[in-house]
Amino acid sequence: MVSFRVAAAQYPIERLESWDAYVAKLTRWVGEAADAGAKLAVFPEYGAMELASLDPATMGDLQGSIETVSALLPQVDALHADLAARTGMHILAASAPCRAADGRFHNAARLFAPNGKAATQDKLVMTRFEREQWHIAGGAGLKLFETALGKLSIVTCYDSEFPLLARAAVEAGAEVLLVPSCTDTLHGYWRVRIGAQARALEGQCYAVHSPTVGTAEWSPAVDENRGAAGVYGPPDAPRNGSWGMPEDGVLAVGVEGQAQWVLAEIDTAHVAALRADGGVLNAAHWVEQPGALPLPPVEVVDLG
Template identity: 75%
Template sequence: MTRFTVAAAQYPIDSLESWDAYVAKLTRWVEEAVAAGAALLVFPEYGAMELSSLDPATMGDLAGSIDTVSALLPQVDALHADLARRHGVYILAASAPRRDDARTVRNAARLFAPSGAMATQDKLVMTRFEREEWAITGGEGIKVFDTALGRLAIAICYDSEFPLLARAAVEGGAHVLLVPSCTDTLHGYWRVRIGSQARALEGQCYVVQSPTVGEAPWSPAVDVNRGAAGVYGPPDAAPVGGGMPADGVVALGEEGVAAWVYGVIDTAHVDGLRAQGGVLTVAHWSEQPGAGALPPAELVPLR
């Protein structure tokens, strides 16, 4: 399949009354996107932090909220796997802090296939908040997921602002870069959006941004959330395989509104632009002074 609909969530952080309330919320969101014809559903960075509200003893504690959410990840992942399997779609779950040992917590995004199979991309570069206040540790290595929709890669929020990370994914054949984000100011949102659009330009690929939105004053981690979902491509066209809108904006949501934003992706456009676009940024990358070899991305089958 080269042409499909992607759904990017502008996802609100809610205070949940129970686990069943979370199941109902996530199921409702997934069913809505599936009904609209989406084959790939993208949720934001740290959207899973709403699960900390299930434990009143830790919901207002920054460190305690990590352990609450991390402990629930097996249940969360089982739910996503079931929804992906039931509806025959790919789902990028909202990222979550995952405790690996007593001293190590990573920000993990998990991608689920229609078979229920799961693969993970950890965030690589930590923001100041993650480093200085939350003690989150960066992961290692870029992965490219070989799926029925094409090759997908994930750059979690701040990672999208670093060109070489996306370049490794592009060299691994990525057609689409997924950017789950969580920003508490419009400045932060625009940094990630500008990074996303720059990565689309450089990599001649699609980039899908999904943010958290709204306010959750009870949470020390995700209390304020600003942003809009978007689907971006390089502003270019090719005689074979078509092209993108002149401004590169395939779809864009209204900032701050809880909703899905839908865009149509055609990976044939990516192949066409990389071969015969008005510019060939992928092919000409190595002509930059200082453009050196990158560690190869890990190719992960996910069907």
């Protein structure tokens, strides 16, 4: 059982003047999370799309932006790996379009451990914008990451709105769900937030939600960004215990639209305690629903 501080980014999409400007920005953000005592930093879905501004010739073109960002990912990932090692933090990098061997692009979230290990979780269920305009393909499977902080899974944005995905991760042992998102309206933000809170309730686990914020008129991909970061748990308490989660399940939430880190304390022992002796036992009673099984397969990845 592990106790640690998590930092969820309300990350602003900005026009970058140079690669060095991006390095400075990311280094500053990661450094602020480390200085605040965080051991896990979570960046949002498609936060990497600001890198499209490094190529003025294509940044106003959707397909050109996708290709520019994908081509930069080796450099981006090397930077994240270095920052994770230097700060001793686990870092979920902002997701980005990544070209696969078959030529198709996937929405790839990459998790970096301070020991040098890293792994990728592709988004599985595409939104209409991704399907119809971006032509981003869904990934092939869900993963559980075994880390020094506990067992983590990633349900990116729209994925968090589909309970069987998170449930499969919970059945595999997930204690913390990471929910990076990118939404251009408050409708979208609330869909993801409600999904994250529902998944925390059903799985009796934590959900860490990180959105993009701000306006980027130069970008055809991430021009409008609305949301607030949050850390959620099940609104419950053990029957035989002196502590409990917040009554509304909200451990921390940011100010909508404001660039900031949102910090909260996570204790995986609380997950075990609630699953064993909560006021309700959602995790255990899931299988009593008609049609609850089978669940999608989960690949276990060792990042410890």
